[in-house]
Amino acid sequence: MPGVTKPATRLRIPQLDLQAQYAALKDELQAAIARVCDSQRFILGPEGEALERELAGYCGVPHAIGCASGSDALLLSLVTLGVTHEDDVVTVPFTFFSTAGAIARLGARAVFVDIDPRTFNLDAQKLRAALQARRSEKRRGPAAVIPVHLFGQPADMDAINQIAAEFDLPVIEDAAQAIGAECAGRRVGSIGRTGCFSFYPTKNLGAFGDAGLVTTTDSALADRLRAMSRHGCTHDKYHHDHVGWNARLDELQAAVLRVKFKHLEEWNRARIACAGRYDELFLEAGLADAQKAYPDEKHPVVIPYRAPNCRHVFHQYVIRARDPAGGGAGRDALRKFLADEGVGTEVYYPLPLHLQSCFHAWQGREGDFPEAERASREVLALPLYPELTPDQQRYVTAKVAEFYLRP
Ligand SMILES: Cc1ncc(COP(=O)(O)O)c(C=O)c1O
Numbered sequence: 001m002p003g004v005t006k007p008a009t010r011l012r013i014p015q016l017d018l019q020a021q022y023a024a025l026k027d028e029l030q031a032a033i034a035r036v037c038d039s040q041r042f043i044l045g046p047e048g049e050a051l052e053r054e055l056a057g058y059c060g061v062p063h064a065i066g067c068a069s070g071s072d073a074l075l076l077s078l079v080t081l082g083v084t085h086e087d088d089v090v091t092v093p094f095t096f097f098s099t100a101g102a103i104a105r106l107g108a109r110a111v112f113v114d115i116d117p118r119t120f121n122l123d124a125q126k127l128r129a130a131l132q133a134r135r136s137e138k139r140r141g142p143a144a145v146i147p148v149h150l151f152g153q154p155a156d157m158d159a160i161n162q163i164a165a166e167f168d169l170p171v172i173e174d175a176a177q178a179i180g181a182e183c184a185g186r187r188v189g190s191i192g193r194t195g196c197f198s199f200y201p202t203k204n205l206g207a208f209g210d211a212g213l214v215t216t217t218d219s220a221l222a223d224r225l226r227a228m229s230r231h232g233c234t235h236d237k238y239h240h241d242h243v244g245w246n247a248r249l250d251e252l253q254a255a256v257l258r259v260k261f262k263h264l265e266e267w268n269r270a271r272i273a274c275a276g277r278y279d280e281l282f283l284e285a286g287l288a289d290a291q292k293a294y295p296d297e298k299h300p301v302v303i304p305y306r307a308p309n310c311r312h313v314f315h316q317y318v319i320r321a322r323d324p325a326g327g328g329a330g331r332d333a334l335r336k337f338l339a340d341e342g343v344g345t346e347v348y349y350p351l352p353l354h355l356q357s358c359f360h361a362w363q364g365r366e367g368d369f370p371e372a373e374r375a376s377r378e379v380l381a382l383p384l385y386p387e388l389t390p391d392q393q394r395y396v397t398a399k400v401a402e403f404y405l406r407p
Pocket residue numbers: 069070071072095096098099148174176177197198199200210211212
């Protein structure tokens with residue numbers, strides 16, 4: 001294959017390496033932690049308030065409410081929008097567990113709609129068809145829709161918002177993987193009724209533990225979200241208007257996040273540059289098609305498609321690894337080969353949510369969502385982080401080429 005030289009030395013490249021980021025910011029991070037320790041204010045203080053202001057500005061919304069995790073951000077959104085155990089909520093079967101887990105926690109039911117195979121995100125046309133079918137069967141409409149901006153790429157928000165408006169559905173953006181991504185010039189988190197962010201340590205903006213955020217443009221909703229994250233307490237301490245729970249963000253996490261937030265844009269740009277470099281290397285090697293056509297029967301690899309008019313912030317660089325010969329040289333064999341050659345990869349996600357045993361009551365069956373199921377068999381996340389070097393990327397792609405060229 002053109003453009004591939006076999007690397008002489010063996011490297012070890014993890015799928016994610018947080019050490020490089022920590023080394024660069026160690027002094028500043030430790031000073032921020034010391035500041036909180038010195039203040040002895042750990043819950044609801046100036047760090048959290050400042051972080052909320054900074055992230056609201058970044059996302060282009062008037063309100064941001066810090067909370068304990070991305071999962072709590074989803075749960076707070078659902079509860080605050082009035083979803084109950086009697087409701088259905090539409091989302092995708094190809095996402096992290098938590099998206100549907102939050103729905104199930106309320107005793108509500110997730111109604112899945114398949115993904116667009118190019119973006120891995122909610123297929124807007126299938127959403128319309130599903131909602132129309134329910135309407136013509138005179139079934140009660142769902143209470144909300146949760147599109148997920150998977151791997152850092154925004155879902156088709158213009159179309160989804162339009163359909164949601166026609167069917168009177170609030171839109172909850174699951175932006176856990178996509179802070180800084182944009183759709184038609186608007187940052188994710190500012191497009192739906194709420195935006196839900198996770199600062200799990202591996203995210204593009206990661207805390208030193210669990211943390212999350214909900215964004216909204218709606219002041220009344222913001223007040224309710226805040227109250228629900230504090231046991232439903234709206235005004236006076238120990239007076240509860242609603243039954244909320246403890247979903248607060250703590251000051252140590254907020255202080256860490258504020259240090260890292262100053263670098264988020266530079267990191268997102270580095271991720272986008274790394275993704276572009278991987279694309280070039282796969283194309284030079286003749287392993288993938290420049291058009292990112294799907295399905296692509298001619299090449300073993302499909303590189304990530306970028307939706308037009310969007311900014312994909314590459315939380316993950318996810319290829320489809322096909323089995324062109326049909327002889328078992330597919331994703332799992334490639335993954336093992338790369339591991340043996342020192343390259344870490346991950347599979348997000350190996351089992352779609354409609355087939356998870358804990359959701360058996362929703363009666364999902366194999367074949368219900370063919371694109372989600374196919375994605376689960378084909379996706380492979382390659383090493384990607386802002387500090388990844390061109391030489392490391394050349395090694396990774398050369399190893400993929402070696403795998404597909406083996407006799
Ligand atoms: C798409 C998606 N939704 C929700 C979550 C939940 O976030 P957290 O782990 O902070 O609860 C995650 C994070 O892992 C995620 O990737």
